[in-house]
Amino acid sequence: xxxxxxxxxxxxxxxxxxxxxxxxxxxxxxxxxxxxxxxxxxxxxxxxxxxxxxxxxxxxxxxxxxxxxxxxxxxxxxxxxxxxxxxxxxxxxxxxxxxxxxxxxxxxxxxxxxxxxxxxxxxxxxxxxxxxxxxxxxxxxxxxxxxxxxxxxxxxxxxxxxxxxxxxxxxxxxxxxxxxxxxxxxxxxxxxxxxxxxxxxxxxxxxxxx
Amino acid sequence: xxxxxxxxxxxxxxxxxxxxxxxxxxxxxxxxxxxxxxxxxxxxxxxxxxxxxxxxxxxxxxxxxxxxxxxxxxxxxxxxxxxxxxxxxxxxxxxxxxxxxxxxxxxxxxxxxxxxxxxxxxxxxxxxxxxxxxxxxxxxxxxxxxxxxxxxxxxxxxxxxxxxxxxxxxxxxxxxxxxxxxxxxxxxxxxxxxxxxxxxxxxxxxxxxxxx
Numbered sequence: 473x474x475x476x477x478x479x480x481x482x483x484x485x486x487x488x489x490x491x492x493x494x495x496x497x498x499x500x501x502x503x504x505x506x507x508x509x510x511x512x513x514x515x516x517x518x519x520x521x522x523x524x525x526x527x528x529x530x531x532x533x534x535x536x537x538x539x540x541x542x543x544x545x546x547x548x549x550x551x552x553x554x555x556x557x558x559x560x561x562x563x564x565x566x567x568x569x570x571x572x573x574x575x576x577x578x579x580x581x582x583x584x585x586x587x588x589x590x591x592x593x594x595x596x597x598x599x600x601x602x603x604x605x606x607x608x609x610x611x612x613x614x615x616x617x618x619x620x621x622x623x624x625x626x627x628x629x630x631x632x633x634x635x636x637x638x639x640x641x642x643x644x645x646x647x648x649x650x651x652x653x654x655x656x657x658x659x660x661x662x663x664x665x666x667x668x669x670x671x672x673x674x675x676x677x678x679x680x681x682x
Numbered sequence: 683x684x685x686x687x688x689x690x691x692x693x694x695x696x697x698x699x700x701x702x703x704x705x706x707x708x709x710x711x712x713x714x715x716x717x718x719x720x721x722x723x724x725x726x727x728x729x730x731x732x733x734x735x736x737x738x739x740x741x742x743x744x745x746x747x748x749x750x751x752x753x754x755x756x757x758x759x760x761x762x763x764x765x766x767x768x769x770x771x772x773x774x775x776x777x778x779x780x781x782x783x784x785x786x787x788x789x790x791x792x793x794x795x796x797x798x799x800x801x802x803x804x805x806x807x808x809x810x811x812x813x814x815x816x817x818x819x820x821x822x823x824x825x826x827x828x829x830x831x832x833x834x835x836x837x838x839x840x841x842x843x844x845x846x847x848x849x850x851x852x853x854x855x856x857x858x859x860x861x862x863x864x865x866x867x868x869x870x871x872x873x874x875x876x877x878x879x880x881x882x883x884x885x886x887x888x889x890x891x892x893x894x
Contacts, residue, residue, distance in 0.1 A: 473686065473687055473692055474684045474685065474686055474687065475684060475687065475695060476684055478687075478692075478695045478696060478699050479699065481699070482699050482700070482702070482703045485703060486703070486707075489707070524737055524738055525738060525740060525741075528736055528737060528738050528740070528741035529741065529744075532736070532741055532744060532745055535732065536745075536748070543718065543721055546717070546721075547714045547717055547718055548714075550713055550714045550717060553713075553828055554710075554828060554832035554833070555828075555829075555832060555833040555835075555836045555839075556832050556833055556834060556835050556836065557832060559835065559836070560835075578721065581728055582724065582725060582727060582728045585731065586728060586731060586732065588735075642836075642838070649828065656720070659724050660724060660813065660817055662724075662727075663724045663726065663727065663813060664810055664813060666726075666727045667806035667807075667809050667810050
């Protein structure tokens with residue numbers, strides 16, 4: 473083994489990790505979309521419980537899993553904000569914009585009444601559908617289609633993969649980072665203005681939450 | 683020098699290469715942890731809104747305690763992993779690290795100090811202070827990591843990436859590093875003195891109660 477080969481070995485490790493995150497995000501996007509679309513089923517099941525404890529736990533677990541996976545989708549998509557990674561790895565060209573959609577969903581959850589707000593929920597579903605499409609379509613047709621041949625297919629595949637279309641991928645990388653930054657500022661300002669919102673009064677809240 | 687390595691050289695190269703890979707992986711993962719920390723911290727209104735909907739105290743307990751556990755645990759994990767930025771060999775030599783990372787560690791430590799000294803969940807002023815410190819610390823880490831460490835091949839960013847990486851801007855990195863070490867130590871000593879003072883006051887009060 474030569475020093476260059478050792479260096480190449482660790483570069484391959486990095487590429488493997490990033491490629492695996494890219495593949496796992498397909499599953500995570502589908503899961504998040506399915507969990508959000510499954511809300512009527514979850515609500516219907518909740519009403520069937522004969523014990524309030526069971527219903528509360530069912531709903532808490534559903535909301536916690538649904539929202540934590542939404543956060544995971546955004547966190548996994550963080551690699552789309554790294555210019556070197558976007559340029560070097562075969563990733564979906566619109567992955568960064570999909571990450572913005574996931575972050576916007578989180579912002580809607582924060583700033584609306586959440587599950588009680590029908591309009592907010594519709595926006596969440598819409599953004600998740602757009603995000604999932606922007607991620608999954610270029611991943612399946614682009615990243616997973618680089619070895620396909622045909623008259624027009626190679627051109628389409630090339631356009632959908634970040635490493636073979638850096639002229640689009642890099643501006644989208646910077647744009648999506650800027651958009652997430654702006655949304656993050658909105659979330660922070662909203663929070664700081666909400667600092668007068670305290671936890672519920674002692675009578676309504678368990679001892680340990682005070 | 684690209685000649686085949688003997689067994690000792692290969693072992694040394696693999697070990698140092700593995701260590702470098704590990705450090706850079708931690709540095710690359712930390713923006714994700716920082717984002718997760720910020721998301722959980724700023725999710726507080728959403729968590730409280732949901733808490734108010736729960737019909738049982740048990741559900742409220744589980745929900746709120748899980749939230750606090752994850753939020754604060756993640757903060758401590760982020761600080762723990764960030765300690766690599768206070769190691770001179772890693773920060774000032776090798777492939778470099780985000781230039782303001784040691785300062786981010788100090789500000790994160792201050793955030794935890796605020797959490798320790800005041801009750802940010804019941805004191806709006808403390809929550810505001812904690813939020814501002816978290817925002818400053820995350821910017822100090824994420825910006826040089828993304829536009830320095832992860833953008834070194836981007837010619838369109840000009841000189842910016844090299845300015846944001848510690849080893850390529852040692853004139854700024856060195857003083858920043860030693861100032862951060864000093865501030866970190868002072869904060870640690872301050873917390874220790876506060877804790878000893880509090881313990882002594884508590885002992886005095888309990889002694890007074892016993893004598894009366």
